[in-house]
Amino acid sequence: MTARIIDGKAIAADVRSEVGERVRALADGGVTPGLAAVLVGDDPASRIYVAAKQKACAEAGVASVRLDLGADVSQHALLGEIEGLNADASVHGILVQLPLPPQIDVLAIHEAMDPGKDVDGLTPVSVGRMVRGESGFRPCTPLGIIELLVRSNLTIEHAEVVVVGRGALVGTPLAIMLSQKGPNANATVTLCHTGTRDLGAHTRRAEVLVVAAGRPGTVTADMVTEGVVVVDVAVNRLEDGRLVGDVDFDGVSRVARAITPVPGGVGPMTVAMLLANTVTAAERSVAAPGSS
Ligand code: GUN
Numbered sequence: 001m002t003a004r005i006i007d008g009k010a011i012a013a014d015v016r017s018e019v020g021e022r023v024r025a026l027a028d029g030g031v032t033p034g035l036a037a038v039l040v041g042d043d044p045a046s047r048i049y050v051a052a053k054q055k056a057c058a059e060a061g062v063a064s065v066r067l068d069l070g071a072d073v074s075q076h077a078l079l080g081e082i083e084g085l086n087a088d089a090s091v092h093g094i095l096v097q098l099p100l101p102p103q104i105d106v107l108a109i110h111e112a113m114d115p116g117k118d119v120d121g122l123t124p125v126s127v128g129r130m131v132r133g134e135s136g137f138r139p140c141t142p143l144g145i146i147e148l149l150v151r152s153n154l155t156i157e158h159a160e161v162v163v164v165g166r167g168a169l170v171g172t173p174l175a176i177m178l179s180q181k182g183p184n185a186n187a188t189v190t191l192c193h194t195g196t197r198d199l200g201a202h203t204r205r206a207e208v209l210v211v212a213a214g215r216p217g218t219v220t221a222d223m224v225t226e227g228v229v230v231v232d233v234a235v236n237r238l239e240d241g242r243l244v245g246d247v248d249f250d251g252v253s254r255v256a257r258a259i260t261p262v263p264g265g266v267g268p269m270t271v272a273m274l275l276a277n278t279v280t281a282a283e284r285s286v287a288a289p290g291s292s
Pocket residue numbers: 095096097098099120140141169270
């Protein structure tokens with residue numbers, strides 16, 4: 001078997017063009033959705049991610065502003081910036097790029113953020129709503145993974161899904177979202193992590209395998225079963241400069257039914273879902289001005 005490649009770039013382009021239509025509808029009512037991206041320090045990867053998000057905003061007609069803060073910014077000063085963005089009616093979505101430097105209490109920053117502007121879905125209110133299955137913003141990468149599967153006609157409902165990696169940005173929220181009752185969910189989910197005894201015993205049971213461990217070579221061909229659908233989330237840079245995921249792409253794609261490439265799989269979907277969440281925030285602000 002040779003796996004079909006799940007083209008995240010093409011699917012993200014579809015999502016972005018749908019977002020563009022919603023932006024035009026808002027423009028007819030005189031509203032331009034706005035995203036504020038907060039970048040602290042000079043982590044090169046964070047710079048690249050934020051630049052990609054701002055470029056996508058510009059292409060979709062979403063206004064974006066970037067706050068560049070030094071790596072030595074104080075907790076107090078950063079909280080002040082968040083409060084300013086909360087109060088700014090032209091800002092519908094706030095994104096604080098992670099990781100933050102060690103002097104910053106990430107929880108306090110997220111707690112300070114208006115949940116109605118939490119387009120990254122990472123504040124305690126959003127996480128609580130997600131766990132309870134209530135409406136609210138969901139984190140962009142899990143949202144993007146679900147969208148990728150749905151738009152590729154790959155079944156989630158009733159599937160045996162194995163997620164590798166329990167991070168707060170991807171693995172944990174995805175496992176929660178996929179196991180909930182409802183459309184494009186309702187799967188049986190196993191969440192594997194560094195404490196898992198026999199990873200292969202779990203991954204071999206998967207009909208859908210999502211790998212977000214951040215370690216190249218985490219999943220090899222002998223760890224999957226013929227016909228599996230594989231979503232490789234991580235982007236790792238090797239010493240020779242190449243970008244690879246966590247999955248041995250060449251080996252696993254000979255066994256899998258479908259697989260995402262790295263790059264060009266999940267990454268573009270994260271950006272597309274951030275735009276979608278930002279436009280949703282703007283639409284909600286029109287429907288219920290002043291509330292969030
Ligand atoms: N750093 C890596 N991924 C993300 C993300 O999805 N959101 C934020 N805020 N920071 C990140």
